[in-house]
Amino acid sequence: xxxxCVAIDDEPLALELLSKFISQTAFLKLEAKFSNAIEALGYIxxxxxxxxxxxxxxxxxxxxELARILDGKKNSDKTRTIFCTAxxxxxxxxxxxxxxxxxxxxxxxxxxxxxxxxxxxYFERIKNAQAPKIVEAAPAQDYIFLKVEYQLVKVMLxxxxxxxxxxxxxxxxxxxxxxxxxxxxxxxxxEELLPSDxxxxxxxxFIVALDQIDSVAKNVIQIGAHQxxxxxxxxxxxxxxxxxxxx
Numbered sequence: 001x002x003x004x005c006v007a008i009d010d011e012p013l014a015l016e017l018l019s020k021f022i023s024q025t026a027f028l029k030l031e032a033k034f035s036n037a038i039e040a041l042g043y044i045x046x047x048x049x050x051x052x053x054x055x056x057x058x059x060x061x062x063x064x065e066l067a068r069i070l071d072g073k074k075n076s077d078k079t080r081t082i083f084c085t086a087x088x089x090x091x092x093x094x095x096x097x098x099x100x101x102x103x104x105x106x107x108x109x110x111x112x113x114x115x116x117x118x119x120x121x122y123f124e125r126i127k128n129a130q131a132p133k134i135v136e137a138a139p140a141q142d143y144i145f146l147k148v149e150y151q152l153v154k155v156m157l158x159x160x161x162x163x164x165x166x167x168x169x170x171x172x173x174x175x176x177x178x179x180x181x182x183x184x185x186x187x188x189x190x191e192e193l194l195p196s197d198x199x200x201x202x203x204x205x206f207i208v209a210l211d212q213i214d215s216v217a218k219n220v221i222q223i224g225a226h227q228x229x230x231x232x233x234x235x236x237x238x239x240x241x242x243x244x245x246x247x
Contacts, residue, residue, distance in 0.1 A: 002029050003119065004050050005050070005051045006040060006051075007022060008055065008058070010036060015033055028051070028116060036059065036060060037060065038061045040054070049079050051082065051116075054084065063083060082101045084105060084107065143155060146183040148181050148183050153181065157198060161212045162206060162209060162223055165204070170182075170185055170186070170190055187204070202238050204233070208221060216242060
């Protein structure tokens with residue numbers, strides 16, 4: 001699989017380096033490069049582009065503004081972004097628009113390749129999910145990886161008791177640790193990561209592990225020392241689960 005790419009940066013040297021790195025990576029194809037995001041947006045609207053490498057601070061239209069525009073379009077998962085910037089303070093905003101990665105200038109080819117490989121793996125998963133299943137599906141993974149501070153942490157599904165929204169982060173509560181893991185991601189992303197037969201969203205701020213529920217009383221779930229209210233919008237689905245649980 002070859003990913004069609006666009007490079008956007010208003011600094012000529014930075015744009016040339018980015019274009020060079022894309023061109024020397026076997027699974028990437030540089031379709032176009034731009035020094036301004038408005039021109040790039042016009043091109044992206046008219047052409048198939050899977051991966052955008054771009055700076056954040058640019059005149060007229062910033063990289064973050066362009067990412068928000070693209071994130072609001074239908075099928076936004078078909079075009080993803082990797083930010084390349086000299087300013088680390090934009091990292092949280094980058095995750096809000098579901099950027100695949102965040103390269104801090106000056107970055108090496110090794111840094112670039114790691115980010116590009118992450119993008120390749122993302123599109124491989126999308127491709128495999130859309131492909132017709134001819135053979136028996138492989139067993140589901142019993143773990144996920146979470147970005148915690150500046151590292152990826154492997155978390156076993158059976159260790160998770162519940163997930164709690166916390167500002168721009170989520171708290172992942174585990175049986176094996178006294179304190180939850182704090183990960184910079186969204187509840188929506190956690191819903192997609194966690195298997196629906198084992199986890200359920202019961203409130204806009206909570207996802208629970210179904211096999212960790214100790215008791216339920218008056219729409220309040222007890223998991224260990226934690227009491228979690230079932231939100232009004234989630235009651236019907238949770239009551240269906242309870243009906244099956246009690247049979």
